[in-house]
Amino acid sequence: MSDQSADVSRRAFLRAGAGATAVAAGAGTAAAQEEGGGGGGNVKAVFPSYVSDANGPGYEDMRGSSEVTVEVGAGSGGFAFAPTNIWVDAGTTVVFEFVAPSHNVKPNTQPDGGGLAGTEGGQFATIPEGETYEVTLETGGMYTYNCAPHEGQGMKGAIAVGGDVETEELDTGGGGSTRPQVPDAAKSLGIATGFGMAATLGLGYFFIKYGGDYGEYDE
DSSP states (O other), rough: OHHHHHHHHHHHHHHHHHHHHHHHHHHHHHHHHHTTSSSSSSEEEEOOOOGGOOOSSSSSEETTTTEEEEEEEEEETTTTTSSSSSEEOOTTTEEEESSHHHHHHHOEEEETTTTOOOOSSSSTTBBBBOOOEEEESSSEEEEEEEOOOGGGTTTTEEESSSSOOOOOOEEOOOSSSSSSSOOHHHEEEEEEEEHHHHHHHHHHHHHHHOOOOOOOOOO
C-alpha cells in the first residue's frame, strides 16, 4: 500500500476517533442536563409559615420530573409527608403514596383554579396503607395541605408549582466540610469524556491491529 493510502487510513482513524469522543461527550452533556430532576440554579422556593412546624425530611427541588411521589405516613413516628415541601413544574403529577394507615390528604390553601381536591370522604376519612392518590397540578402557585386527623401533630406539607413563586438564595455557607463540591453534571460529563477517550484508544488499537499494511511511514 502506498504512503498516500496510509495517510488516508490514518486520517480516517483520526476522524473516527474524534467523532466517537464528540458523540460520547455530547451524550454526557445531555445526561447531565436531564439528571436529578431539580431545576438547578442557586435559589429555592419560599414556603409559608403554615409548614414551619411540619414534620418530615424538609425540602426537595423536584422540577424537571413529570411525575413525583410524596409518601404519606413517613418518618419514625409515621406522622409526616416525605418530602415535606417540594417544588415542581406546572403540569407535574404528584402521587401521594400511603405508606402507613389512618392518614389522608386534605387541601389547606391553594391558588385560584388549583386542582388539589384531596382524598375522598369526610374530613377524617382515611386511606388504607398501600393505596395512592394522585393529582396533576396545572395552576402555578403555592399549595399547602395536611392530614386532617394529625394536623395538630405537625403532619403538613406544601407544594410550590411553577416559576411564579417566591424564592430565596440557597444557603451555601455555614459550617461543615469546606472541601469543594463537584456538581453532578460535571461528574457525568467527566465520565462521558473518559468514555470517549477509551473509545478513541480502542479504535486506534483496532486500526493498528486489523487495519492492514499502511506502508512505511516517513518522518
